[in-house]
Structures are given as structure tokens and as C-alpha cells.
Amino acid sequence: TSSHTRIGILNNPSSKIKEDNTAVARGILTAFLTQNNRNLKSFLSKLTKEETAKSLAAGTKIATFFTPGMDDTTFEKKYNTLGVDLIQTQQLFCQEVLKLLPGQMAV
Numbered sequence: 690t691s692s693h694t695r696i697g698i699l700n701n702p703s704s705k706i707k708e709d710n711t712a713v714a715r716g717i718l719t720a721f722l723t724q725n726n727r728n729l730k731s732f733l734s735k736l737t738k739e740e741t742a743k744s745l746a747a748g749t750k751i752a753t754f755f756t757p758g759m760d761d762t763t764f765e766k767k768y769n770t771l772g773v774d775l776i777q778t779q780q781l782f783c784q785e786v787l788k789l790l791p792g793q794m795a796v
Contacts, residue, residue: 697721700776701783703792707773712745713737714776716754719768723760731756 698721700714713736720732735741735754745751751768755761783789
């Protein structure tokens, strides 16, 4: 660990991008934009679990997974207005510039 380390995420989904299948991706992006590092880490740990993704896909509201100390109001405002355009842009960048196949991961 280091205070000089930075992490970023680009989405490169293999399926058609829709609001109902991007809850986790939009949640991660929103958390990066709205939360401090301590709250970001604990929320991402919860959000990236497989059972959380299944629950969100089944219709559970993302607020169910908020962690103590999060700025809930700011998160919800951003999450509810973040559409799928950003994810589509990231997908295009991954495939056109980085030459990744749909769904392919890279570090």
C-alpha cells in the first residue's frame, strides 16, 4: 500500500449496455466520484461481491449496500443521473484504442 498509488477502472463489457445490467459498474464509478478513500474502499469491498451483483440484478436498490460514513445523498444524486454513456465511451476506448476484445480484461 502507498499513498502514491492510484487506481482507475475502465469498463469493457461483453454484453449490450443497459441501465439494468450496469448497476455494479455505475455504482463503482459513482463511488470513485463521490466518496473519500476510506469509505470508497469499504463500499467497493461490499459492491464487488458476486452475491451483491446478483442481488442488484434481481432489483435490490443500491442504497441497501451503503456502508457507514458514506456520503449517501451525494452518491444517490450522482448514481441516479450517471446514465450509461460513460460506460459506452469506456467500452469504445477499450476496444478501439487498447484493442481489447469485448469483455477482455487488462492491467
